[in-house]
Amino acid sequence: MTTETRSTCPYCGVGCGVVIASRDGQITGVRGDPEHPANFGRLCTKGSTLHLTATPEVTRQTRLLQPMQRAARGAAPQPLGWDAALDSAAARFASVITAHGPDAVGFYLSGQLLTEDYYVFNKLAKGLIGTNNLDTNSRLCMSSAVAGYKQTLGADAPPTCYDDLQHTECLFIVGSNTAWAHPILFRRIEDAKRANPALQIVVVDPRRTDTCEIADLHLALLPGTDVMLFHGMLHLMLREGWTQPAYIAAHTSGFDALAALVRECTPERVAAVCGIAQDALLQATRLFATSPATLSLYCMGMNQSSSGTAKNAALINLHLATAQIGRHGAGPFSLTGQPNAMGGREVGGLSNLLPAHRDLANAAHRAEVAAFWGVEQIPAQPGKSAIEMFEAAADGEIRALWIACTNPAQSMPDQATVRRALQRAEFVVVQEAFAGTATCAFADLLLPATTWGEKEGTVTNSERRISRVRAAVPPSGMARHDWHIAADFACRLAERLGRGAALFPYTTPESVWNEHRETTRGRDLDITGMDYAMLEAAPQQWPLPAGATQGRPRLYEDGRFATTDGRARFVAAPYQAVAEPRDDHYPFSLNTGRLRDQWHGMSRTGTLGRLFGHVPEPVVQMHAQDMARHRLADGDLVHVSSRRGSIVVPVVASADLGASQAFIAMHWGPEYLGGRSSTGMALAGVNALTTPQHCPVSKQPELKHTAVKILKAELPWSLLAMAWLPDGEALQARAQLRALADALPFVSCVPFGATGNGTGHTGVLLRAADRAAPDSALLAQIEQVLGLSGLDTLRYADPRRGQRRAVRLQRDGATAHVVGVLLAGDTRAEAWLRALLQDRLPAQDFGRQLLSFQAKAPAGVQSRGKIVCSCFGVSESAIRDRLGQCSGSGAQRLAALQGALQCGTNCGSCVPELKRMVRATAALA
Incomplete structure (x- = not known):
């Protein structure tokens, strides 16, 4: 008999609901949950294939199914029981803490953990051990958005919701390829445009991505120049009288300093710095300022920058200056990259945060948390952020590392330093569901964790909506839930340290969540009106304090913000160029980003061959003129080198990039792309190149810009x-x-x-x-x-x-x-x-x-080309052949194409590409 279980997708921060089908303890299918308010039944290519990543064949190949320990570095790991594994971990951590102090250990976690998992780890590090060295891969993803919201609005709280897409009149998308990174949200954008053809969409991005297919205006600014763009827009708003002085006077502070700063950001200067036309700048500014409702969406292009906080604040400045906030269809909306990065932020899962949006630097906040947890104090010493943590481990300052549900040997920038850290650390624990990640090779102790379809708990999506994650099948092998592993380890460590034995009484994820809920009482994210029973009925948005019956979809509608005086703050941050500018030795700007059908390091999506149909292999994209100047042809191998490392990869021409720019997908780590340099050094994927330079406020690295050189590889x-x-x-x-x-x-x-x-x-x-x-x-x-x-x-x-x-x-x-x-x-x-x-x-x-093996294809053999539609396996050549038989308008051609081949009729992820192919075919007709 087939059982159906409602749960949540484990990929991006849209937070789509799924219905898992299972039989006899095995997942057999998945479909979108038609009742979930994030997706109403829709799923993207990744979500719709989730069940295929959980088959017995895949599980046997990919999963870590029992604790494993290495007797020595480089040795094959050997199995052991849970008691022996956790006793060993507790003994080693206790030894390091006793000999070198609590700051000699560090925890590096993941935005894919559940809120309950995060909470226990946070209490373990900051409450029991007494170190703030706990950070997550959300530091690489969302920390600039956190810092930007806090600087301007007073709290890390996106003030908008998905429903605002139906009410906005101007959609301003910045540094986000929403079509690929958040596909189901993009379907809602397409719906909004169909329902309201007058909706104006502006996309700000150095690349012409699939998101630009729906844009009325694309500003292809030069990488890293967003702050200058936003300051220039405010300059024009002031010049044209498009600001809202009454709103500024009643609800904000600091505007005069910002107005003085942007006085020098003239259209001429902005056009020169950003590489855009003055007319386009004026058009974008007019649309933003004068629209009845402007909603901005932004993501990694804003966050992964050495000026990430300044970029976020400068965009929010525009919303405050024009009163485009606190009402239907208007406001600054940061899109969360991971499924529960928001939940981690809620429980204080970064080295500078404490539970319920409290700040580590605030003595009163530290005292509140210490009293709530029943510990003597929370240490005032700032914790190491992700970059700092691995640098400290590489320098020998941090001696023991606990890594959970993330793969820093693939995803962190400056891989040479990361690998040195993992090799030098005296003891490395990797708590992971998948056995084949690059980081697992460095672990002294491997602990098997549950994953999607097995986990129980909660996650929070981009619009502050908390959803239940439910188990459809039992854990695979000896895998345990992440919160359970952390709590069991904490009790064993407490015994050795002689303190905190009563801090971890949890028996269920609900018992953890209930304690987390109480930390939020009276805070901006108060959820004391929620419980698991309410979440069982339907997902809920925060805040939802005790006595309320539903959450608030929009914040700041009354013009009062989460600051001490209730006023929003304008931030006057000057424009700063990228941390590592191009020069004669490194003349190209390398950008990294997501592919449509892949996720992070591909430990899950990489198990499915069908998800490699759209982009089958690692490549570096370049402008055709740059390739011609360097005498490169499609498919040639090139050395892509930065000041930190080098990789070899095929090159292809792309019309999506400007001159002197290059792009490599973030997913290609050493699990897929490797080799050795002439000196024998192992090549570690794209992040062998990227820079650890980071925003001084958010500590988020500049993964969106690295200066590189690209030279033909003489490998005949x-x-x-x-x-x-x-x-x-x-x-x-x-x-x-x-x-x-x-x-x-x-x-x-x-x-x-x-x-x-x-x-x-x-x-x-x-x-x-x-x-x-x-x-x-x-x-x-x-x-x-x-x-x-x-x-x-x-x-x-x-x-x-x-x-x-x-x-x-x-x-x-x-x-x-x-x-x-x-x-x-x-x-x-x-x-x-x-x-x-x-x-x-x-x-x-x-x-x-x-x-x-002649080079010329025999008669009757023709390559189908890449797969455009993953759902139905429709190839590029089949689409071109069918389009050759279609006529009429673009919409009519698209409809005929979809009727004949079904492409784009299921998840819709390929629709932007189909429209581009339709347009190209019509132009040739």
């Missing part, structure tokens, strides 16, 4: 190997292939999938390059891993020329299909052989070509 010998493998073998095969090819200068190893690939099989693709052909034994080992060593494999070898080729055919009745191929030394036949394999085209008529 190349390798392509790919095969279909049973699902239960694919992940292990990828790990083996990466290990085998690790000594080469360039290695990329990814899964793939395609419609018609055969039930129960996943594709594995290895790409590598070197200065000369490696030993033939290496190629033989690669063939063996991919199943190309049997008698059913055609083979050719020319050692003198460094060439080797192999292809395996599998017969299905009278039809033969290619199921594995290796091309070494000459990979020109890749395009058509890859099409034969990936699309499972009949191959029996191509015997001569298969043996010769």
Whole structure:
């Protein structure tokens, strides 16, 4: 019998409700929850495939299923029981604390933890141990938004809600590719535009992303110049009389200092600094200031900056100056990157925060929390933020690290320092659901945690809405809930330290949540009117104090803000250039960001080959003119180097970027992209390049800008190997292939999938390059891993020329299909052989070509190209072919396309790209 369980998606901060189907303790399906107010039943490509990441085959390959311990660094981890694991951890932490003090340990957590998990860890570090060295990967994501809200409005509280999209007349999207990063929210934007064609949408972004497809105006400003843009807009507002002096006088303070600062930000200067036209600047300013209701949406382009807090504050300044706040359809709305970064902020899960939006620097707040927890004091010494924590560990100041539900060996900037920290720390605990993350390789102790479908608790989304997370199936293996692991460890540590034994009495996640709820009494996020029973009935927004029956969708409607005098604060922060400007040695601005179908380090999404159809492999994008100037062609390998490291990656031209700009997706870490430098140093993915320079207020690093140089890699010998493998073998095969090819200068190893690939099989693709052909034994080992060593494999070898080729055919009745191929030394036949394999085209008529591996595709073999629609497996070539048969307006062509191929009719994530293809086809007609 199938059981259905309502829960919440574990990906972005939109907070979509899901309904999980399960049978006999296994998740069998997922669909959007039609009653959840965040998504009303819709799911994106990632959410709609969640059940496929939880199959027994995937779980056996990917999950950490029991505690594991290494006897020594570099040794294989060995299993042990929970009591032994936690006793060992408690003994090691107690030893470090006793010998070196509480600040010799640090906790690095995740915006994917549940609120209950966060709360216990926070109490463990700041209450029991007495260190504020607790930070999360939200420091890389949302800390600038936190600081910006607090500086201006007085509290970390987005004042708007999703429903405001239906009421706004001007939508101002800044530094957010909403179409890819928050797809279901983008569906609501599309709905709003259809319902109100007069809605004006402005997108501010250096790249022309899919979000720009819906824009009436795109400001392609130069990277890092947002503060100058916003100051220039305020300059024009003052000049044109578009501010609201009465509102400013009644509800704000500090405007005169800001007005004086922006006096020099003339349209001429702003246009020169930002690289935009003065007319476009004036148009954007007019729309923002004079619209009946302006709503701004912003995310990582604003936050991941050495001026992140200033950017956030400068945008909020515009809302305050024009009274575009505290009413339907208006206000500054920061979009949360992770599913529960907001919940972590609520419980004080950063090194400078305390529960319920209290500040560590505030002595009264410290005293309140100490009294509530029943501890002597909360230490006044500021904790280390994420960057500072790993720098301190690299320097030997922090000796023990506890890492939960995050992968700093992939996601942190300046990977050389991060890896030095993980290697130097005396004791590293990794509490994780997935065994294959890069960070797991550095752990002395691995603790298996539950994950989506198994967890119980709560999360808070971008609009301050708290939802229940419910377990549909029991924990896998010996996995435990994160809050339970932390509480059990805390009790054992308390016994060794001789204090705090009664601090962790929790038996259920609800008991943790109830204590958290009481910390909020009288605070701006008061939730004392909520309980689990209310949340079981429906998600709720805060604040919802005792006595209230529902939360408040909008804040500051009465013009009173969460400051001591009730007035909002204008912040006069001068424009500062990026921390690492381009120069003659590093002439390109590297940007990083999300892909449509992937999530973070891909520990979950990376298990599904079908999610690699849209962007199949790591690449660096460049402007076509820059490529021509450097004599680069699509697919050429290049060294991308910064002052901290270098990687090798293929290059492709992109019309989405300006000159002297480059883009690499944030997801490509060492699990997928590797190799070794000429000095033997392991290459660690995109974050080998990025800078640890950060905003002085929020401590958020500038992941959106790194100065790099891009030079052609002289690696004439190349390798392509790919095969279909049973699902239960694919992940292990990828790990083996990466290990085998690790000594080469360039290695990329990814899964793939395609419609018609055969039930129960996943594709594995290895790409590598070197200065000369490696030993033939290496190629033989690669063939063996991919199943190309049997008698059913055609083979050719020319050692003198460094060439080797192999292809395996599998017969299905009278039809033969290619199921594995290796091309070494000459990979020109890749395009058509890859099409034969990936699309499972009949191959029996191509015997001569298969043996010769000729570069030209045989008649009848055509690559389908990338997959545009992941839901229905619709390829780029199929869409172009169908569009060639369509006529009429753009809307009519799109409708005909969707009627014929179904693309864009399910989750809708591909619709912006479909519209772009429709427009391009119409222009050629």
